[in-house]
Amino acid sequence: MNEYPIPEGRKLERARGVFGEIEEVTTLLRATPGNGATTIAPSRLFAHATGATTDDPDVQAVLLRSPATRAAYRRMLESSTRFTLPEAMAASSGGPAAREGEGCRIRFERSRAEPNLFFVIVELTDEAAEPPQALIVCDADDRCRQFPLPGMRDGIAQMIADENSDLMRFLGDPKSRAYLR
Amino acid sequence: MKRIAVFVATTGGPARIERITRERAAQSVVCLKRTSTVLPISGAYDDFVRPGSGVIEREFGPFDEGAFRLDVSAPIGAGESWQLGFFVAHAVAASDARLAGPDDDPDVVIWLTGRVDYDLNVGSVGHLAEKLHTSQELFARWTTAGVPTTVFVHAGADREAVAVAGLPDGIRVVPIRAAREALIAIGIAAASNTAAIPPRARDTSASSNPRIRPRFAWISAGAVVVIAAAVALTDNSWRSLFVAPTADRAASARSDPPAQAMPIVETTTPAPVAVKQIEQPPMASAPTVTILERRPPAGKTCADVQFGGIEAVTSPVPVADGEARPSAGAGLCGLAIEVDNGPRERFAYVAIDMVSGRMLSGTIKPSEFEGAAAFSGRRAWPLDLPRRLPEPFEYRLFVVAGAQAIGDDAHRLGGGAGRDAALAALSGQGFSVATVRHRVAP
Numbered sequence: 001m002n003e004y005p006i007p008e009g010r011k012l013e014r015a016r017g018v019f020g021e022i023e024e025v026t027t028l029l030r031a032t033p034g035n036g037a038t039t040i041a042p043s044r045l046f047a048h049a050t051g052a053t054t055d056d057p058d059v060q061a062v063l064l065r066s067p068a069t070r071a072a073y074r075r076m077l078e079s080s081t082r083f084t085l086p087e088a089m090a091a092s093s094g095g096p097a098a099r100e101g102e103g104c105r106i107r108f109e110r111s112r113a114e115p116n117l118f119f120v121i122v123e124l125t126d127e128a129a130e131p132p133q134a135l136i137v138c139d140a141d142d143r144c145r146q147f148p149l150p151g152m153r154d155g156i157a158q159m160i161a162d163e164n165s166d167l168m169r170f171l172g173d174p175k176s177r178a179y180l181r
Numbered sequence: 182m183k184r185i186a187v188f189v190a191t192t193g194g195p196a197r198i199e200r201i202t203r204e205r206a207a208q209s210v211v212c213l214k215r216t217s218t219v220l221p222i223s224g225a226y227d228d229f230v231r232p233g234s235g236v237i238e239r240e241f242g243p244f245d246e247g248a249f250r251l252d253v254s255a256p257i258g259a260g261e262s263w264q265l266g267f268f269v270a271h272a273v274a275a276s277d278a279r280l281a282g283p284d285d286d287p288d289v290v291i292w293l294t295g296r297v298d299y300d301l302n303v304g305s306v307g308h309l310a311e312k313l314h315t316s317q318e319l320f321a322r323w324t325t326a327g328v329p330t331t332v333f334v335h336a337g338a339d340r341e342a343v344a345v346a347g348l349p350d351g352i353r354v355v356p357i358r359a360a361r362e363a364l365i366a367i368g369i370a371a372a373s374n375t376a377a378i379p380p381r382a383r384d385t386s387a388s389s390n391p392r393i394r395p396r397f398a399w400i401s402a403g404a405v406v407v408i409a410a411a412v413a414l415t416d417n418s419w420r421s422l423f424v425a426p427t428a429d430r431a432a433s434a435r436s437d438p439p440a441q442a443m444p445i446v447e448t449t450t451p452a453p454v455a456v457k458q459i460e461q462p463p464m465a466s467a468p469t470v471t472i473l474e475r476r477p478p479a480g481k482t483c484a485d486v487q488f489g490g491i492e493a494v495t496s497p498v499p500v501a502d503g504e505a506r507p508s509a510g511a512g513l514c515g516l517a518i519e520v521d522n523g524p525r526e527r528f529a530y531v532a533i534d535m536v537s538g539r540m541l542s543g544t545i546k547p548s549e550f551e552g553a554a555a556f557s558g559r560r561a562w563p564l565d566l567p568r569r570l571p572e573p574f575e576y577r578l579f580v581v582a583g584a585q586a587i588g589d590d591a592h593r594l595g596g597g598a599g600r601d602a603a604l605a606a607l608s609g610q611g612f613s614v615a616t617v618r619h620r621v622a623p
Contacts, residue, residue, distance in 0.1 A: 109204065109205040109206060110205075111202075111204055111206075111250065112202055112203070112204055112205070113200060113202035113204065113215070113250050113252070114215060114216075114217075117217050119204065119205070119206040119207070121206070121207045123207070150219070151224070153208060153224060153227065156207045156208060158206060158207050158208045158210070159219075160210065160212070160217040160219055161217065162217060
């Protein structure tokens, strides 16, 4: 075990300066592609939140590490999505609870043919609304996952998901919120 | 219980329909190998199932609320040639037979490719040679195992393609023009709500069904016989003449109700303008057209008539001024359009255009009613009504007759902008054209 004497006075100030420089260098190095960023430009975060980009590993890495970035992402997401599904209703078919938001609804039906599968049914009450392309689910810690939606028909998008899939896990969390973008 | 293995032909090889399950889903889906993989044809399949756009729920329903999950053993790409196989698979599932799954030893193997339209007519498909080639292993397997194997294709070009490609010995080829013919061949015709008219009900020629009598007399010799065609042509120069049927015909219908009005024929001469009149050979006797109501005999139901081989009681529908007397849907199993050419061979083309509502036929229009083959005596086209008739429907019947084969102009009578031009063209060619509107109320 190593032991360090804690500096005081001017020595402490100098140590802070040195470690600050080291941190800046580390940040610069990690910001290069492939090294994983610790900070990210707001424009990239916004692009990710609005769906302009969907596969930005740096953004995903920062979101994984930074609660503050996740919170910012969540705010951007909420401002850019048209449908929010915040409320839980009674569970159906032993699956996750249905959710209903303004102009939309999501429900779950367990498959009779394959009981480990669920039909995930996203319905828009306004069939004329522009069909959303993705379902995003965020938990209480602002960890969000995005799932592409199949094409809507008559205001309905339907997916089949395994009960152990990420989609069902996120939607099965009663504290999570879902968004349609 | 007979186990039937249904294979849909694709260019990548046959895809077995393994299972059909009614689910509490919002849309019907096609899944691959019992997984969560949804095939891209699911949207088209959902359309094919839904009442209104499709035929499955109409033909085999009603079902519990929900939709179908249909599992196949191999991917099925774009196109519509899967429709015949899916239709028959649903018929199997709705019948006393069983859809053989991947672990079942089937009693019968069927291989199908063809489109199915809203009237259950089967359409031709492409890439048949490739589909047959990629199915050789399947054919060899089941014929070696001694399992009866049948190939269903559209009669015509597809049948020719099969003949050219060749099949192993023991494979039965059944060319069809309507989906119900496949059900009959498999022995599951009763599974369908409307597609299962017993074959003898279709052949209502004079010899096979003497109870059907002509009620819609028609005089044509050299003139154009039109009922309400004047409405379409809006030409006041058309002259009407109504002729009642002969008394012996009226009396010969086994269970005709007392006639409220005598069947009527409107005969007109063609307008002198814009119509080129070609002299047709004079007809020895007038062909007649009759609209018949088909009801169950006493103590029987429409189900007995449509599925049980019980012969319907027929009664003619009186016609006046190009309008048939409205029919009451209660107890009405269906209608029939009968053309009687008498002893002389003539050509006839029959078309129905829906004016409002929807009528389900699901039955086969006699090939002679396409205007390409002459016939003598009677031919009838039975039309079935759905079990429940929620709203009235009205249709317009067109019948074209003549001593010559009737060309493509007649095919434009079924609706669309070309109808008036078709009427004029047919009249100009000297054909007789009869038109009647008929309304059926619930």
